[in-house]
Amino acid sequence: MPGHEVWMMSGRVPDSPLAARFLASPNRGERRGHARPNCLVLHYTGMPTGEAALDLLTEPASEVSAHYFIWEDGRIDQLVPESERAWHAGNAFWKGESDLNSASIGIEIVNPGHDGGSPPYPDRQIAATIALVRDCLSRWTIPPERVLAHSDVAPLRKRDPGEGFPWERLWRGGVGHWVPPAPLSGGELIRHEEEGPPVRALQAMLALYGYGLELTGVYDRHTRAVVTAFQRHFRPERVDGEADASTVATLKALIEALQ
C-alpha cells in the first residue's frame, strides 16, 4: 500500500487516542449545516478482505470513505478527520435529517457481510468498536440512541452491519440503545398489503423512533423494508419484514425507554 505510507508521513494524529494510524482518504469535504457530528453510523465493509476495503475507501475514484476503519483484530485506523464530512451513508434519512454524512461519524467494520456468508464479528473487533464508539459519544456528547446501523438510515438499499452484529453486547458495554426483544410467540400479525389504522399506527411509531417512511396506512414495500431494518437491529432472532406482535412490542418498549 504505497499510497497509504505517503499519507502516514503527513504526520496527522488521529482524533481518537484509540486509533493507531491516520491514513487520509481524499474522499471527504466540509460538513454542511452541522458544525459537529450528532450521531454515529456503523457499517460492515462487505468485501472479501479488509485490505481491499481500505484500498476502496482511500482511492479517489471510489468516492467513498469513513472516519474510522476497524480491523478484525481490533486495530483502528482513521481515514477522515472527525471535523470533516466522510462519504459513507449515501442517500439516507434519520429523524428529519437527510444529509447523514454531514451529521455523523462513519465507522467501517471489516466483515465480508451477507454476501460473504456473514461470519461472526471477532471479540477483539467488537471490544475495539465498543471502546471507539464510547470515546466518540463522550467527546461529542452524543446520546446513546443515536448509534445507528447503515440499514437503519437506508433501509431500502442497505443491510449492514447485519443482524449478526452484536448490538446487545454493545449495549452491555455501554453503547447504543436496546431493550430485550419481546418473545417471538403469539399475537396478531399485520400482513403484507394490509391497510388501516393498525398499519398507520405502526408507521407512526417507526417514524417517531427515527426511521424515514410516510404514514400511508398501507403495509407497502417501503414499510416492510423499514420493519426488516428494525428487526436486524432490535429483534435479530427473526428478520422477515413481518410486523408480528414481538416486533411491535419491542418497538413500543424502545420508544418508552426514551421517555
Ligand SMILES: [Zn+2]
Ligand atoms: Zn454501509
